[in-house]
Amino acid sequence: MITHFLARVYWFFSRWTLKTEPAPSRPTVLIGAPHTSNWDFVLMLAIAWRLRIHVRWLGKASLFAGWKGPVMRRLGGIPVDRADAGRIVDEVVARVHSGDVFGLVVTPDGTRGANAHWKSGFYRIAHEAGMPVTLGYVDRTTMTTGLGPTLDLTGDVAGDMDRIRAFYADKAGLRPEFRSEPRLRDETPRTSPDDGEEAAPIS
DSSP, rough: HHHHHHHHHHHHSSSSEEOOOOOOOOOOOEEEEEEOOOOOHHHHHHHHHHTTTEEEEEEHHHHHGGHHHHHHHHHTTTEGGGGHHHHHHHHHHHHTTTTTTEEEEEOOOSSOOSSSBBOOOHHHHHHHHOEEEEEEEEETTTEEEEEEEEEOOOOOOHHHHHHHHHHHTTTTTTSGGHHHHHHHHSSOSSSSSOOOSSSOOOO
C-alpha cells in the first residue's frame, strides 16, 4: 500500500522516533495528546499509515468546504454539524456494528493552545459505542511518538481519567508551553451531554 510505503520513508528520515504499542485489533477511540501544533496531524497520519490503522477523525464542517472536502474525506475526515452532534455517536456505533475496524482520532484538549480542561466528548463516544480508548502521544522531550496502552472504560470517570493522567504525566507535546492537563470539567458520571458543551468536541 502506497501510504504504508510513504510512512516508512517518513520515519526513516524523521527526527522523531516511533515508539509504540501494536495497533488495536478492534474499533477504538484514539486520543491524540498533547495537541499543541498543526504538525500533530502529520504525525497522526504517519503513525496510522505505518501501523496500517484505518483512521477516522471529526472536523468542523467548514474544513470540508469546496475542493477540500474530497481530500479531507480521503484522509478519514467526518464533517461535524455542531447543531446535530448526536448524529456522530449514531454514526460511530453503526460503523462498529458493521464490523469496520478503525481508530476514531480525537484531540480532547481541543485547540492547539493551553486549556483548563479536556472536552468530554471522547469519553461519551467511547462509552456509548462500547469502544476502548487508545492513548496516542507526542513527546518532544524524548522526540518519541506513537500509541500507548488501550484502556477499557469502566464508567468510573474519575478513575478512568486517573489512568489517562498517569500515562500523559510525562508527555510534553510538540510545544510544551501549550500542553493541557488531562482533566475533564466535571469527572462525575453523566447520562447526557454537558449543557452548553460544544457539539463537536474535537477539531
